[in-house]
Amino acid sequence: MTVLAVADHRRGDLRDVSFELLTAGRELADAAGTDLHAAVVSGDTESFAEDLNREGVDHVHAVEHGEEFNHDVYAQAVEALADDLDAEFVLVPNSVNGLDYAPAVATRTGRTYVSDAIDLAYDGALEVTREMYGSKVETTVEVTDGPFVVSIRGAEWPAAEGVGDAEVSTFDVDVDEDAVGSTVKGFEEVGGGDVDIADANFLVSIGRGIEEEENLELVEALAETTGATLSSSRPIVDNGWLPKNRQVGQSGKQVTPDVYLAIGISGAVQHVAGMKGADTIIAINTDPNAPIYDIADYGIVGDLFDVVPALIEEFGGEPP
Numbered sequence: 001m002t003v004l005a006v007a008d009h010r011r012g013d014l015r016d017v018s019f020e021l022l023t024a025g026r027e028l029a030d031a032a033g034t035d036l037h038a039a040v041v042s043g044d045t046e047s048f049a050e051d052l053n054r055e056g057v058d059h060v061h062a063v064e065h066g067e068e069f070n071h072d073v074y075a076q077a078v079e080a081l082a083d084d085l086d087a088e089f090v091l092v093p094n095s096v097n098g099l100d101y102a103p104a105v106a107t108r109t110g111r112t113y114v115s116d117a118i119d120l121a122y123d124g125a126l127e128v129t130r131e132m133y134g135s136k137v138e139t140t141v142e143v144t145d146g147p148f149v150v151s152i153r154g155a156e157w158p159a160a161e162g163v164g165d166a167e168v169s170t171f172d173v174d175v176d177e178d179a180v181g182s183t184v185k186g187f188e189e190v191g192g193g194d195v196d197i198a199d200a201n202f203l204v205s206i207g208r209g210i211e212e213e214e215n216l217e218l219v220e221a222l223a224e225t226t227g228a229t230l231s232s233s234r235p236i237v238d239n240g241w242l243p244k245n246r247q248v249g250q251s252g253k254q255v256t257p258d259v260y261l262a263i264g265i266s267g268a269v270q271h272v273a274g275m276k277g278a279d280t281i282i283a284i285n286t287d288p289n290a291p292i293y294d295i296a297d298y299g300i301v302g303d304l305f306d307v308v309p310a311l312i313e314e315f316g317g318e319p320p
């Protein structure tokens with residue numbers, strides 16, 4: 001019985017969730033009294049494997065095959081590795097990639113699949129906590145019929161740190177190329193360029209309180225003056241004022257910055273689901289009863305059109 005955590009990478013970089021996965025995996029391995037194996041498939045496996053060798057990891061396996069994510073290659077590679085290790089728990093990120101191959105691995109290997117875990121416990125049976133009803137409630141379910149494939153939501157565990165003393169090795173998989181039905185031909189960036197709000201330390205996030213697209217220059221000036229990255233609630237993206245990759249929330253991105261400054265955002269559950277992991281939450285809202293104040297560490301009850309220019313000046317900038 002082992003725990004296998006499969007890393008996620010994109011365009012040459014390991015994604016943060018890979019290291020959060022290692023923390024979840026270590027906790028599970030401790031509870032089950034077993035080893036934690038990490039794996040990376042494709043890409044620059046040598047450097048990825050080195051980076052995955054964090055404290056608490058016992059073995060790192062590198063599967064060399066192509067550069068980018070491929071559903072069929074991942075499904076075959078993870079299946080082979082999980083079977084070889086007799087993995088009781090196969091942990092994958094609840095990311096676009098992870099969700100793509102996790103059910104296939106579960107089906108092919110006869111494992112029980114549980115998605116979108118935000119907490120895990122093991123005491124002979126696996127307990128998985130998930131959100132339901134649009135993040136309004138959390139439920140903990142006991143899953144008895146192992147072995148398991150579990151996809152883990154990013155930002156729910158701290159990232160594993162330090163340098164470990166794992167055994168690092170390559171794992172050869174005889175990929176059946178006839179069963180590989182798709183090939184990545186290239187990438188096209190959607191608007192917003194290379195910005196990944198999930199990696200930002202300081203987010204200035206704007207909501208419907210901004211009223212008009214032309215007013216966005218105000219928060220852009222604040223972001224620029226303070227060195228923050230601009231993100232938003234969903235209505236701003238639905239209006240086409242910012243690209244989709246700036247949206248925080250249940251149907252957007254999960255973010256865990258040091259500071260999250262929510263401006264003119266009410267704090268709907270679907271928004272909070274994406275940013276509640278921020279270290280410090282600051283809200284600017286005219287409504288003292290806005291739900292965002294339930295989770296904010298600091299709040300300024302006031303009109304953003306007064307408060308934001310004052311903040312820009314305070315930080316040495318010039319309001320537009």
Ligand code: FAD
Nearest residue numbers: 207208209233234249250251252264265266270271286304
């Ligand atoms: P509002 O709720 O309209 O809030 C605007 C706030 O601005 C109010 O609190 C108001 O008091 C304040 N305000 C107004 N004027 C000013 C001013 N001058 N100065 C200061 N404050 C002011 N939403 C997301 O954000 N992300 C998601 O990923 C997401 N996914 C969803 C998925 C589903 C399935 C569904 C059903 C909904 C989802 N939503 C999501 C939408 C969500 O329910 C809310 O509608 C949305 O978050 C509201 O955005 P908002 O806070 O910007 O707007």
